[in-house]
Amino acid sequence: xxxxxxxILDYVRADYTDYAIMINGEWGSGKTYFWNHKIRxxxxxMQLNGKQYTTIxxxxxxxSNLEEISKKIFIETTQxxxxxxxxxxxxxxxxxxxxxxxxxxxxxxxxxVTQNGDKIDYSQFFSTDDKVLCFDDLERANVDxxxxxxxxNNFVEHDHIKTIIICNxxxxxxxxxxxxxxxxxxxxxxxxxxxxxxxxxxxxxxxEKIQDTIEEVFDKANDYERIKEKLIGETFEYAPEFxxxxxxxxxxxxxxxxxxxxxxxxxxxxxxxxNKSGTKNLRILKHALTDFKKIFDMVNKAHPNTNNxxxxxMLIFTIAISFEIKAxxxxxxxxxxxxNNEEYKATxxxxxxxxxxxxxxxxxxxxxxxxxxxxxxxxFKFIEIYVRTRIFDMRTFKEDMETIINxxxxxxxxxYKRLLxxxxxxxxxxxxxxxxxxxxxxxKNGTIRLIDIVKLYAYFNYFIQKGxxxxxxxxxKSVFLNGMNISSLTSEYCDNVDEELDQIAVNDVAIDMExxxxxxxxxxxTLKDKMYAKKxxxxxxxxxxxxxxxxDRFAKECMNVPIxxxxxxxxxxxxxxxxxxxxxxxIKEMLANRANMYTKEIEPEMKNIKKLKQVIDDYVTGKETxxxxxxxxxxxxxxxxxxxxxxxxLGGIKEEFAExx
Numbered sequence: 001x002x003x004x005x006x007x008i009l010d011y012v013r014a015d016y017t018d019y020a021i022m023i024n025g026e027w028g029s030g031k032t033y034f035w036n037h038k039i040r041x042x043x044x045x046m047q048l049n050g051k052q053y054t055t056i057x058x059x060x061x062x063x064s065n066l067e068e069i070s071k072k073i074f075i076e077t078t079q080x081x082x083x084x085x086x087x088x089x090x091x092x093x094x095x096x097x098x099x100x101x102x103x104x105x106x107x108x109x110x111x112x113v114t115q116n117g118d119k120i121d122y123s124q125f126f127s128t129d130d131k132v133l134c135f136d137d138l139e140r141a142n143v144d145x146x147x148x149x150x151x152x153n154n155f156v157e158h159d160h161i162k163t164i165i166i167c168n169x170x171x172x173x174x175x176x177x178x179x180x181x182x183x184x185x186x187x188x189x190x191x192x193x194x195x196x197x198x199x200x201x202x203x204x205x206x207x208e209k210i211q212d213t214i215e216e217v218f219d220k221a222n223d224y225e226r227i228k229e230k231l232i233g234e235t236f237e238y239a240p241e242f243x244x245x246x247x248x249x250x251x252x253x254x255x256x257x258x259x260x261x262x263x264x265x266x267x268x269x270x271x272x273x274x275n276k277s278g279t280k281n282l283r284i285l286k287h288a289l290t291d292f293k294k295i296f297d298m299v300n301k302a303h304p305n306t307n308n309x310x311x312x313x314m315l316i317f318t319i320a321i322s323f324e325i326k327a328x329x330x331x332x333x334x335x336x337x338x339x340n341n342e343e344y345k346a347t348x349x350x351x352x353x354x355x356x357x358x359x360x361x362x363x364x365x366x367x368x369x370x371x372x373x374x375x376x377x378x379x380f381k382f383i384e385i386y387v388r389t390r391i392f393d394m395r396t397f398k399e400d401m402e403t404i405i406n407x408x409x410x411x412x413x414x415x416y417k418r419l420l421x422x423x424x425x426x427x428x429x430x431x432x433x434x435x436x437x438x439x440x441x442x443x444k445n446g447t448i449r450l451i452d453i454v455k456l457y458a459y460f461n462y463f464i465q466k467g468x469x470x471x472x473x474x475x476x477k478s479v480f481l482n483g484m485n486i487s488s489l490t491s492e493y494c495d496n497v498d499e500e501l502d503q504i505a506v507n508d509v510a511i512d513m514e515x516x517x518x519x520x521x522x523x524x525x526t527l528k529d530k531m532y533a534k535k536x537x538x539x540x541x542x543x544x545x546x547x548x549x550x551x552d553r554f555a556k557e558c559m560n561v562p563i564x565x566x567x568x569x570x571x572x573x574x575x576x577x578x579x580x581x582x583x584x585x586x587i588k589e590m591l592a593n594r595a596n597m598y599t600k601e602i603e604p605e606m607k608n609i610k611k612l613k614q615v616i617d618d619y620v621t622g623k624e625t626x627x628x629x630x631x632x633x634x635x636x637x638x639x640x641x642x643x644x645x646x647x648x649x650l651g652g653i654k655e656e657f658a659e660x661x
Contacts, residue, residue: 004236005038011234012043012053012132012162019233020156020163029280030245031166031238032136037248039164043132051130058134060141066151073133131161138167145172149227156231165232172224239280246270249286259296263289266312273316276368277323288322294392295383303401305414310404313375314383320369321387334361335384340403344379377404415439416448419459436469444479446486450523451494453484455501457516481519493527529566536567543587544579554590560598562605569611573619577632584631588638595642606646613639 011021025031040055047053058072133155141148155161246267253260263270274285292315299306299314321335338344347362370378382397405417415438418427427435439456442448448456457480463469464476497520539558542550554563564572576584595602616636623629 025238
């Protein structure tokens with residue numbers, strides 16, 4: 001790579017040139033990155049004959065006429081004359097003007113607006129020996145390539161400006177041959193018919209005859225080669241220095257210590273999978289790593305102890321399937337009918353017998369990307385869906401991870417997770433006592449989730465009844481009850497208790513869970529109150545200074561939650577009374593709508609709603625009439641309307657409301 005850099009710099013250093021140079025490479029291989037990070041800065045720090053070079057970069061992507069190229073050059077050059085703009089760009093680390101800013105500058109010039117009142121320094125336009133032009137994305141322009149090269153030739157042949165063209169010649173050749181193909185085929189067929197060659201029987205197929213005629217009559221590739229020979233003095237083949245570029249790709253994840261550590265430890269896997277893809281498209285790799293960040297975050301959040309080998313396989317699979325789909329190597333539906341890892345493995349086995357396209361492709365995919373990489377779990381449906389559809393399917397994710405946890409390297413899981421995620425009989429006899437001791441220690445220390453302690457008690461009760469462990473049931477129950485008390489200090493409220501307890505896979509004997517469940521429910525109710533009290537404090541403290549934040553969070557988190565139950569009534573009144581009159585009206589209307597929509601759900605807060613009404617009534621009694629007082633009276637009246645709903649609810653009359661109202 002250093003040799004390539006030096007060769008390009010030698011071209012720039014040359015006293016006299018009447019040719020341009022070309023950097024050729026595949027799409028996404030990092031050619032533009034190479035220009036920005038390896039070439040441009042070196043050119044701009046060069047000084048020859050007392051002059052410092054300036055680079056002018058232009059992407060031809062989407063250019064539809066030559067005038068647009070002239071406009072781009074004008075914008076890039078005139079910005080150099082504006083001292084303030086140049087200072088701003090240097091101070092902010094800007095090397096290029098954004099496209100939207102160029103539009104503004106272009107319009108400013110169009111309307112005769114000058115920067116700083118300076119007159120245009122025309123000498124800048126006539127100075128050509130200190131500039132280097134770089135034209136990128138030649139094959140992506142919407143202008144005839146021959147016309148563009150002729151345009152560029154003016155700078156090179158007549159002005160002797162150092163010029164670098166970056167392109168993908170492979171795609172350029174395809175574009176030249178495929179343009180107006182229907183029209184070319186029609187004319188070629190017509191010419192063959194006129195020459196009576198269509199009916200003449202030869203060994204050459206008709207399609208080949210037509211193709212030969214098209215190339216003979218319309219071969220712009222020949223025109224391209226002729227002008228290229230005149231314009232381009234040297235063509236450099238760009239082969240990315242992958243170790244350098246991969247470091248650049250990984251640097252964007254430096255803010256995520258867990259992820260960057262994992263990626264750096266598995267750099268060789270990334271490089272190997274990239275090479276096996278058979279492409280040089282770094283853009284796809286960049287997108288694949290971005291996708292993997294999402295996958296890595298979700299896996300670590302839901303299953304923080306996931307086996308490292310599984311994460312490595314997920315990395316390989318994410319990169320591999322990204323290249324297979326996005327590089328156009330397969331259609332998107334190749335993996336659609338494979339629902340899980342078991343089907344994937346079954347397909348691999350059947351491919352030895354049946355050689356249909358789908359099975360053959362999957363066999364080749366597996367042989368290619370997992371060659372010399374042994375992993376029991378090699379297909380992840382949630383990743384395939386995410387890459388193919390851009391949707392992260394949470395249901396499929398949970399199903400995949402559940403299967404992975406139950407089937408992959410479970411002997412490395414913590415003891416309590418082994419009991420909860422695999423059949424206990426899969427634990428060997430010599431491992432079982434150690435697992436039991438480990439679990440008991442964690443229960444005693446309260447380091448396990450509260451709901452998981454409940455599940456584990458069911459297992460221990462079962463093991464005692466089966467004679468698998470020699471413990472007194474009373475002693476075990478005491479250990480678990482104390483462990484639950486300690487765990488409650490760090491555990492969070494569990495809102496899906498039934499779903500969690502349904503996971504207990506002990507059905508052979510009836511288990512006495514009453515005391516444990518009663519204790520759990522009491523603690524869980526306390527945790528619920530603690531959670532909502534914290535939420536109430538966070539949300540209500542936004543009144544009156546952060547009302548937008550209050551409205552947003554209340555609408556998202558409190559509409560069907562009896563949140564007023566968890567906040568002091570007098571503090572609530574103080575905050576509401578300090579709010580603006582407009583906000584008092586808005587809160588009143590919001591509470592009225594909420595009571596209509598979630599009457600049953602918010603019933604537990606009605607005692608505090610009644611107290612709040614009483615506090616407001618006491619405050620406004622005897623007060624001089626002001627807008628604030630009128631608003632508060634209206635607020636109190638609406639609270640009364642809300643309370644009335646609970647006096648006449650079908651089968652739900654509250655005696656305290658009936659008596660006090």
